[in-house]
Amino acid sequence: MTNETLITQIQRFSVNDGPGFRTNIFLKGCNLKCSWCHNPETQSTDKxxxxxxxxxxxxxxxxxxxxxxxxxxxxxxxxxxxxxxxxxxxxxxxxxxxxxxxxxxxxxxxxxxGQAMTVEEILKEVESDMLFYKNSDGGMTISGGEPTQHKNFALKLMEAGKERGIHICLDTSGHCQWADLYALARNAEVILYDLKHLDDAIHRKLTGVSNKLILENLIHLVEIGTEIWLRIIVIPEHSISLDYHRRCIELLKSLPGEVKRIDIIPFHNWCEDKYGWLGRNWPMGELESVDPSDIQPILDHYLEAGLNATIGGSGFEKAKQIA
Ligand code: SF4
Ligand code: SF4
CATH class of the missing domain: 3.30.70.20 (Alpha-Beta Plaits)
Known part of the structure; x- marks a missing residue:
């Protein structure tokens, strides 16, 4: 089993990646190439x-x-x-x-x-925030990159974290074989799952891969009763129309079980500098960031459909009570 893997960052006190205060572990390496990716440094498996x-x-x-x-x-x-x-x-x-x-x-x-770290080294950092997790229902979020691309390492990290009483979230694109996702999902209390685009052709254009596996795996996750926080990105020109979100709602209603919450994530271009630092061009060109207040009508559609939706996806409700 792999002893260490490359990490781009251990981000502490995050409030947007699961319930309460989170320590996010960004694994380096992803099998998608989302045009709007705000962590482009996690895409390559190399330093x-x-x-x-x-x-x-x-x-x-x-x-x-x-x-x-x-x-x-x-x-x-x-x-x-x-x-x-x-x-x-x-x-x-x-x-x-x-x-x-x-x-x-x-x-x-x-x-x-990219820094090579072992499970023990990561958990040592994570455990230093135990007090904040306990008081906010927080914990560790395994993110990336794409954790299923580091299946053995991620599994070891999740199992060791669970043994120490740490609440675990898995942040995944779902673009992987079901067996791999299942192996990780059964060790996570919450799955953060992205719906990047409903139309396969647009999904391929924006991420480099089909959405077929992602949609199939979403159904599987719902079937086994996983707590899912679905993230739906709103991108100008691609996924900002009310009609598009009506279709998302139809999909959600057709699932064989409940999605615990839906986080509507406005596209932003704050990460453009990182692309330059890596010697790459920002793929979204001049596209303007979406102002969260402009997508209130989208949120209203989800709420009217009886879905538990937010804009931005903060898991801060509990955390802010103790701040
Ligand atoms: S550019 Fe820097 S990292 Fe790359 S080979 Fe030269 S010294 Fe090493
Ligand atoms: S040339 Fe630039 S990058 Fe190289 S050592 Fe000098 S300041 Fe640093």
């Missing part, structure tokens, strides 16, 4: 490097440290900052992620993304 060009003074220290000539030579800092500049510090095709360059950059412009 990566953020290059924050605003901090880079083009001193050239990293160039001298790189054993593989995988650093572009310094250019005028102003040209590197120019909007639309395609200059990127790392030549990815040559880089083997040795991180020598990160070590020598004294300006904080280079940052390693």
């Amino acid at each position: 990566e490097i953020y290059w924050k060009k605003r901090l880079c003074v083009q001193c050239g220290e990293c160039l001298g440290a790189c054993p593989l000539e995988a650093i572009n030579p310094p250019i005028d800092p102003a040209s590197a900052q120019e909007e639309g500049s395609t200059y990127y510090k790392i030549i990815k095709s040559r880089c083997d992620n040795c991180m020598e360059c990160v070590e020598v950059c004294s300006y904080g412009a280079l940052e390693a993304v």
Whole structure:
């Protein structure tokens, strides 16, 4: 069984990823490529490097440290900052992620993304917040990336967490074989499950994969009585019409059991910088963020249909009582 895996972040005191205060574990590696992904650093299973060009003074220290000539030579800092500049510090095709360059950059412009951690190391961090979990019905959320891509590791983490009395949420796209999802789901108290788009063609365009497995697995999860918090993303041009959400409601009503709550998640573009730090283009271009107050009519539709829906999906009701 795998002893360690790459983690991009352990995020403490989250209130948007399950009930109460959560410690989110972001596993690195995903089998989808959602265009709006706000954690693009979790998509690749490999270590990566953020290059924050605003901090880079083009001193050239990293160039001298790189054993593989995988650093572009310094250019005028102003040209590197120019909007639309395609200059990127790392030549990815040559880089083997040795991180020598990160070590020598004294300006904080280079940052390693992805740290190998064991289950024990993760749980040590998680357990330091036990008091907050107990007082808010919170716990640990296994996220990503896609946890089912790290099935053995995620399972070990969930089982060890449960043994220590930690409430476990699983945040999954559901794009995997049912047997893999089931193995993890039976160890989770709550599943955070994404409905990215109802139409298969649009789903493929926006995420790179079909929604077939995802919809099938949603039915399976409902059948076995899992507590599901379904996240429905609202994206301009793709999933913002009331008609689209009427169809989502029809789907929810046709399921063989209850979805505990529906979180309507407005698209936002706050993560655009991260794409630049990774040397990638933000796939959503100029698309504006959705103002949560503009989608109240969508929320009203779900509420009128008797569904337990929110905008944004905070699990903070209990947590805020003790803050
Ligand atoms: S060492 Fe840091 S500041 Fe200097 S050129 Fe490299 S990335 Fe830029
Ligand atoms: S990680 Fe290593 S190989 Fe890659 S650019 Fe930095 S020094 Fe060069």
